[in-house]
Amino acid sequence: MKRTGKNRGWGWINRVRGGGWRALALGLTASLACWAGAAKAQTEAPTATVQVQASGLIKLEDFFRRPEFSEAVLSPNGRYLATLSAVNSRLNLVVIDLDTRKASVLTRYDNIDLGRLRWVGNERILYSAVQLNAPSGQDAPRAGGLFVIKRDGTEERQLARTASQLMKSETGGFMAMQPLRNIPGSADEMIVSAVVANDDSFDLYRINLSTGRHRLLTAGRPGDRISSWVLDSKLVPRVAVASGKGSSTQRIVHYRRDADSPWQELARFDETQPPAFVPLAFDTDDVHLYVASNEGRANMAIYRYNPNDRKMVEMVAQHPQYDLGASPQGASLNSLVFDPETGALAGLRIDADKPQMLWVDETMEKIQASVDATWPDRSNVLSGTRLASRVLISSYSDTLPGRLYLYDKQTKRIEEVGASRPWLEGKLAAVKPFRLKTRDGLDIPSYVVLPKNHQAGQKLPTIVHIHGGPFARDVVQGGRYGPSFGVREAQVLASRGYAVVLPNFRITPELGSKLYYAGFGTYGQQMSEDHEDAVTWAIDQGFADPKRICISGASYGGYAALQAATRPTNPFACAISGLPVTDLKFQRERADYSFSPAAVEYWRKVQGVKDFDDPKVREQSPLFQADRIKIPVFMYVGEQDARTPPAQAKRMADALAAAGNPVKDYFVGKGEGHGYGVQAVNVELYERMLKFLDQALAPVR
Numbered sequence: 054m055k056r057t058g059k060n061r062g063w064g065w066i067n068r069v070r071g072g073g074w075r076a077l078a079l080g081l082t083a084s085l086a087c088w089a090g091a092a093k094a095q096t097e098a099p100t101a102t103v104q105v106q107a108s109g110l111i112k113l114e115d116f117f118r119r120p121e122f123s124e125a126v127l128s129p130n131g132r133y134l135a136t137l138s139a140v141n142s143r144l145n146l147v148v149i150d151l152d153t154r155k156a157s158v159l160t161r162y163d164n165i166d167l168g169r170l171r172w173v174g175n176e177r178i179l180y181s182a183v184q185l186n187a188p189s190g191q192d193a194p195r196a197g198g199l200f201v202i203k204r205d206g207t208e209e210r211q212l213a214r215t216a217s218q219l220m221k222s223e224t225g226g227f228m229a230m231q232p233l234r235n236i237p238g239s240a241d242e243m244i245v246s247a248v249v250a251n252d253d254s255f256d257l258y259r260i261n262l263s264t265g266r267h268r269l270l271t272a273g274r275p276g277d278r279i280s281s282w283v284l285d286s287k288l289v290p291r292v293a294v295a296s297g298k299g300s301s302t303q304r305i306v307h308y309r310r311d312a313d314s315p316w317q318e319l320a321r322f323d324e325t326q327p328p329a330f331v332p333l334a335f336d337t338d339d340v341h342l343y344v345a346s347n348e349g350r351a352n353m354a355i356y357r358y359n360p361n362d363r364k365m366v367e368m369v370a371q372h373p374q375y376d377l378g379a380s381p382q383g384a385s386l387n388s389l390v391f392d393p394e395t396g397a398l399a400g401l402r403i404d405a406d407k408p409q410m411l412w413v414d415e416t417m418e419k420i421q422a423s424v425d426a427t428w429p430d431r432s433n434v435l436s437g438t439r440l441a442s443r444v445l446i447s448s449y450s451d452t453l454p455g456r457l458y459l460y461d462k463q464t465k466r467i468e469e470v471g472a473s474r475p476w477l478e479g480k481l482a483a484v485k486p487f488r489l490k491t492r493d494g495l496d497i498p499s500y501v502v503l504p505k506n507h508q509a510g511q512k513l514p515t516i517v518h519i520h521g522g523p524f525a526r527d528v529v530q531g532g533r534y535g536p537s538f539g540v541r542e543a544q545v546l547a548s549r550g551y552a553v554v555l556p557n558f559r560i561t562p563e564l565g566s567k568l569y570y571a572g573f574g575t576y577g578q579q580m581s582e583d584h585e586d587a588v589t590w591a592i593d594q595g596f597a598d599p600k601r602i603c604i605s606g607a608s609y610g611g612y613a614a615l616q617a618a619t620r621p622t623n624p625f626a627c628a629i630s631g632l633p634v635t636d637l638k639f640q641r642e643r644a645d646y647s648f649s650p651a652a653v654e655y656w657r658k659v660q661g662v663k664d665f666d667d668p669k670v671r672e673q674s675p676l677f678q679a680d681r682i683k684i685p686v687f688m689y690v691g692e693q694d695a696r697t698p699p700a701q702a703k704r705m706a707d708a709l710a711a712a713g714n715p716v717k718d719y720f721v722g723k724g725e726g727h728g729y730g731v732q733a734v735n736v737e738l739y740e741r742m743l744k745f746l747d748q749a750l751a752p753v754r
Contacts, residue, residue: 110548110549111477111480111548113545113735113736113739113740114732114736115476115477116477116541116544116545116735116739117186117732117735117736118474118476118732119139119142119143119144119166119185119186119732120139120144120454120455120473120474121138121139121471121472121473121474121475122136122137122138122139122144122147122457122470122471122473123136123137123144123168123455123473124136124137124168124169124170125137125170125445125447125457125470126170126171126172126178126436126445127172127436127437127438127441127443127444127445128172128175128204128441129172129174129175129393129438129440129441130175130438130440130441130442131151131437131438131441131442131443131444131462132150132151132152132175132442132443133148133149133150133151133172133175133204134148134149134151134445134459134470135147135148135170135172135178136148136149136170136457136470137166137167137168137170138158140158140160140161141161141162141163142163143162143163143164143165143166143167143185144166144167144168144183144185145158145159145160145161145162145166145167146158146159146160146167146170146178146180146202147159148178148204151443151459157205157206159178159202159204159206160202165182165183165184166182166183166184166185167180167181167182167183168180168181168182168183169181169183171232173201173232173235173240173243173262174235174239174240174241175204175240176203176204176240177201177202177203177204177208177240177241177262178201178202178203178204179199179200179201179212179232180199180200180201180202181197181198181199181200182197182198182200182215184730185730186730186731186732187730187731188693188722188723188724188725188726188730188731188734189691189725189726189727189728189729189730197213197214197215197229198211198212198213198214198215199211199212199213199227199230199231199232199245200212201262208263210262210263210265212227212230212245212260212262212265213227213228213229213230213247214227214228227247227248227249228247228248228249229247229248229255230245230246230247230248231245231246231247231255232245233245233246233257233282233284234284234288234396235393236259236288237395237396241261241262241263242259242260242261242262243259243260243262244257244258244259244260244270244284244288245257245258245260245267246281246282253277253278254274254277254278254279254280254295255279255280255281255282256269256270256271256274256279257269257270257271257282257284257290258270259288270288270290271290271293273316274293274316275293275295275307275309275316276293276295276305276307277295278295278296278297278298279293279294279295280294280295280296281293281294281385282294283332283333283334283335283342284335285335285339286335286337286339286396287339289311289312291308291309291310291311291312291335292306292307292308292319292332292335292342292360293306293307293316294306294307294331294332294383295307296651297321297651299650299651300650300651300653300654301651301654302323302324302325302651302654302655302658303321303322303323303324304321304322304323304324304383305318305320305321306318306319306320306321306322306330306332307319308360310361319332319360319363322383324381324382324383324655325570325573325655325658325659326570326573327347327348327381327566327570328346328347328348328349329345329346329347329348329353329379329381329382329383329566330344330345330346330348331344331345331346331353331378331379331383331385332344333345333355333378333379333385333388333389334389334391334398336357336398337396337397337398340359340361341357341358341359341360341366342357342358342359342360343355343356343357343358343369343378343389343398344356344358344365344378345376345377345378345379345386345388346365347376347381347566350371350566351565351566351567352371352372352374352375352376352377352565352566352567353376353377353378353379353380353381353566354368354369354370354371354372354377354378355368355369355370355371355377355378355388355389355401356368356369357369369401370388370401370411372403372405374405374498374564374565375403375404375405375498375563375564375565376562376563376564376565376566377401377403380562380563380569381562381566381569381570382524382562382569384562386404386563387402388401388402388403388404389401389402390402390410392414392438392439393438395438395439397439398413399412399413399414399417399439400412400413400414400417400418401413404528404563405498406486406498406529407432407450407486407529408432408434410434410435414439416439416462417435417437417444420435420444420460420462421433421435424446424448424460424467428448430450431448431449431450431453432448432449432450433446433447433448434446434447434448435460441462442461442462442463443459443460443461443462444459444460444462445457445458445459445460446458446459446460446467450529451481451482451483451484451529451536451540452478452479452481452482452483453478453481454472454473454474454477454478454481455472455473455474456469456470456471456472456473457469457470457471457473458470480505480548481505481544482502482503482504482505482543482544482547482548483502483503483505484500484501484502484529484536484540484543484555485500485501485502485503486498486499486500486529487499487500487501487590489556489557489558489583489586489587489590490586490590491559491579491582491583491586492582492586493579493582495559495567495568495571495583497556497557497558497559497561497564497568497583498557498564499527499554499555499556499557499587500527500529500540500543500554500555501552501553501554501555501591501594502540502543502544502546502547502552502553502555503547503552503596504547504548504550504551504552505547507552507596509595510595511596512595512596512597512598513550513551513552513596513597513598513601514550514551514552514598514601514602514603514746514750515551515552515553515554515591515596515597515598515601515602515603516543516546516551516552516553516554516602516603516604516605516629516746517553517554517556517584517587517588517591517602517603517604517605517625518539518542518543518553518554518555518604518605518606518610519539519556519558519584519604519605519606519609519610519613519614520537520538520539520555520557520561520606520609520610521538521606521607521608521609521610521611521632522560522561522608522609523558523560523561523572523580523609523613524560524561524562525537525561525562525609526557526561526562526563526564527539527540527555527557528540538607538728539555539606539610540555542605543555545739546743546746549743551746552591552596552597554587554588554590554591554597556583556584556586556587556590558572558580558583558584559571559572559575559579559580559583560572560573560575560580560659572659573658573659573661574658574659574660574661575661576659576660576661576673577612577616577660577672577673578673580613581613581616581617581620584604584613584617585617585620585622585623585624588602588624588625589624599624600626600753601626601750601752601753602624602625602626602750603625603626603627603628603629603746603749603750604617604618604625604627604628604629605628605629605631606629606630606631607631607632607633607689607728608631608632608633608634608696608697608727609634610631611630611631611632611633611634611688611697611702612630612633612634612635612675614628614629614630614633615628615630615633615635615675615682615686615705616673616675618675618681618682618683618684618686619675619678619681619682620681623684625684626684626685626749626750627684627685627686627687627745627746627749627750628682628684628685628686628687629686629687629688629689629742629745629746630686630687630688630689630702630705631688631689631690632689632690632691632694632696632697632702632727632728633675633688633690633697633701633702633705634697634701635674635675635676635701635702635704635705636674636676636677636701636704637660637665637670637671637673637674638665638666638670638671638674639698639700639701640697640698640701641653641656641657641665642665643698643700643701644695644696644697644698645695645696646696660673675705676701676704676705676708677708679705679708679709679711679712679714680712682709682712682714683714684749685714685717685745685748685749686709686714686716686717687716687717687718687719687720687741687742687745687749688702688705688706688716688718688719688720689719689720689721689722689738689742690702690703690719690720690721690722691721691722691725691726691727691728691729692721692722692723692724692725693724693725693726694725694726694727695726695727696726696727697727699721706719717745717748717749718741718744718745720737720738720741722734722738
């Protein structure tokens with residue numbers, strides 16, 4: 054690793070009035086040494102089989118319960134803690150004065166949860182509406198929007214509309230809004246990135262949070278289809294990134310020297326081939342840019358770049374495996390961490406097998422080292438401004454869902470705020486990284502989850518879970534977002550005695566550009582070979598029973614499960630196909646992105662065909678190969694899934710029945726979309742999935 058130092062208008066939201074606020078329980082102050090000494094060794098359970106005793110099981114409901122609290126954010130001065138806590142059985146906004154320990158409940162919604170907290174100064178808090186334990190389909194999109202409230206509970210205001218309001222075709226106002234930059238010294242204003250009706254670009258606005266009045270900052274922008282902007286320290290928009298016209302998969306980077314200079318094209322790159330060039334932020338001199346690029350290398354690294362000379366000045370950071378700064382598609386990875394008040398570079402985050410943090414700020418570097426020495430088996434994420442009196446610590450691991458702590462810079466002591474999901478602590482299985490070596494020489498970071506009581510040499514029924522996207526990534530992550538879908542499913546299945554392999558594969562982003570680009574033109578071919586290579590690895594490790602291996606996944610993973618079963622080299626005894634793509638041409642014509650020529654063109658390049666009438670498209674569609682599938686199949690869909698329309702799953706089930714191999718079970722998530730949100734629906738899904746696995750992977754007598 055190399056580093057250099059340089060309301061109103063609430064509409065559908067209801068409130069429950071009256072009643073006192075529920076105080077948050079805060080842990081007792083303790084020194085770092087005391088916290089370290091409080092760790093308890095875990096004892097191993099008896100040898101597990103699929104028939105685990107009921108008394109030792111985690112209830113399925115517990116995997117999908119709303120957390121006790123989540124997403125805590127410190128005010129810039131470190132005095133106030135804004136967090137989300139269960140009030141009225143929903144996540145509502147609570148603010149704690151850390152000097153007096155007084156907690157105030159600012160919101161009491163009873164039909165929506167809140168999320169994405171952000172302080173503006175020390176007096177105002179931004180938040181959005183999110184959905185937990187609610188259907189994810191098109192009839193229930195209450196999430197979204199942007200709202201602001203003062204710390205004392207006054208001056209509530211809606212700044213941007215929710216998805217529900219947009220669907221009702223309400224006119225006027227912002228369609229989408231994202232906080233971009235606080236304004237130093239101001240608690241009333243901030244800069245936001247927003248879209249208004251009938252526009253295809255994000256513009257920047259300086260908005261007064263007290264009055265809602267706003268001023269456009271990007272008049273005379275360099276073009277249309279702009280998705281992101283970069284400001285200098287004087288808050289002047291000087292870099293704009295736009296998408297290409299029509300079906301282009303290019304991105305165009307525009308730049309100007311100052312507010313009075315003309316815009317010029319600085320660079321352009323294609324999302325499907327190297328090299329990529331992604332602007333991240335201005336350095337404090339307002340001349341140099343931090344950029345991410347993979348030109349001449351196998352992954353994305355971060356550089357200081359002179360846009361006037363169009364030259365890389367120096368490398369700031371690189372990693373031997375993982376992309377830093379941005380993915381080769383152009384999406385920011387938030388690798389660079391800046392002080393939210395001063396804008397100065399504070400540190401570097403690396404999302405490797407587990408997150409790593411390197412600090413430029415010496416105070417934060419010392420605190421990080423001390424905390425990591427105390428809890429070496431956890432990921433410890435620090436946040437707080439340079440001038441704040443306290444630092445917030447989000448601490449989690451594969452087996453610890455998440456705990457929050459406060460570190461006092463003056464006393465150098467830690468106290469616990471609380472646990473997010475205490476009912477799962479000490480019960481989860483370890484998620485261990487490994488490197489999947491493919492038959493053609495790729496080396497891919499992946500994970501495996503074995504039951505807690507697995508003993509060496511014990512052979513287990515095994516599930517190979519394929520992540521979605523395929524431009525997603527399996528991650529072991531706690532705190533705000535929790536683990537990826539694959540890790541969550543792995544914990545459910547491991548708790549019932551199954552081994553679960555979570556292979557990433559070619560085209561998975563963030564694992565190095567070489568792996569990402571290697572996936573284009575391999576859909577249903579070498580990508581499927583990667584899934585088979587994961588089986589070979591599991592058998593070679595000695596824990597997988599080669600006759601009792603199932604493939605599982607949702608979205609692309611649902612496609613991969615069915616595609617694997619059509620191949621003559623299929624090593625799987627059964628397939629679980631969720632939210633699947635079964636007819637690739639149908640998918641490109643009917644999915645929610647089919648209106649976008651660029652998205653359809655991107656998928657054409659992924660599949661490596663000249664058009665979607667190419668015979669190869671039909672050959673790679675499981676729907677037309679149903680007669681090749683001889684193993685038991687379980688399918689599940691979302692009733693209102695717009696991403697992978699369930700009509701093609703129904704056609705697949707009909708084709709399997711016609712071929713003499715009807716699906717063993719076909720589960721429909723009522724009201725759900727592309728993924729399930731309701732706890733009861735998730736519980737029923739896994740009850741039926743476990744029943745299917747118990748039968749399909751029963752021991753051979």
